[in-house]
Amino acid sequence: MAKREMRTFDITKLKTRDATENEPPKITGYAAVFNSKTSIGDFFEEIIEPGAFARSLSENGDIRALFNHNWDNVLGRTKSGTLYLQEDERGLKFEIELPNTSLGRDLAESMQRGDINQCSFGFWIEDAGKETWDYSVEPALRTIHEVELFEVSIVSLPAYDDTEAALVRSKEIDKEVEQRIKLINQIKGVLGNE
Template sequence: MTIAKKKETRVFNITQLSTRAEENESSSIEGYAAVFNSKTNIGGWFDETIEPGAFARSLSENSDVRALFNHNWDNVLGRTKSGTLRLLEDAKGLNFHVDLPDTSVARDLSASMERGDINQCSFGFYVTEETWDYSVEPALRTIKEVDLYEISVVSIPAYDDTEASLVRSKELAQKVEVRKTLLKKIGNLLEEK
């Protein structure tokens, strides 16, 4: 008995798949741009700590702080004035949450953060109140108050205790799971051929 060959085709509805760019549109970064009472050495010249409350006045008065990548003003990730950067001083330090734009800089940064290559922060400021202790070697500067103008996700931080992590929304996580399930079904159907 001869079985006639019959041409078969498979059609898959992939209209619900999201692009990688759409994934990054929904991502954000959160962490600590500065940590209180964490001593660091500044260029071998002196040690420095930041006192709790150092950002309070600046956060209440300055409504236009930017989030950057590596302190580069060409790489703006968010801004308090637009609502894409949120800053809060808590017991640990200067907490931030920035909603990433759909830009090549943000996508590249997200990829580096997913790999674990970049995970720390820094900040740009003018000191408005400080004390110095010259009785220790090296001298110790305690920052008591600053005018904050930017925070940055950086590859090389001055303070090692800072932290930054990539955050994905619940909606995005659900879309990723739907995509994985659909791709698995497609793979299973192709294997059956």
């Protein structure tokens, strides 16, 4: 039987909705970024390949967005149209239409303050053919080719640093997130050369 796993990422680039708008607040960003190596508990490194979510997204019509991986705290759902998931060339993109509940309002406030700024996704790998391990490097490198996605979550502990999410008011977030990722990569390049 496949073991459930969860991965957590930093989310940044917060924008708030104007109070005069009639749309509910939304959180958008990337729950996973392809080809971004990360350390998993100092035990091994992991890379998610492009296409890893494609089959799961096409076959699983009922994925949930949660707060802190808690199934009692549902923020959105693909089946109801309040969670939108799409795999693009960069990674697993999501948009959550927050509910007008105390949880939704509290989360929006915590994100505005900067107290909550990470996201995560829960998955399992059905068989060994969907992942490969390279033990010739230290630490070992796991490459994920295909996952069964069952949830994305807004959380408080990071594992991957390259994902982003934001409370937004317009589609301009795509341009701003892209600019921020470029800036982060430039900074990492400069710091890596010291």
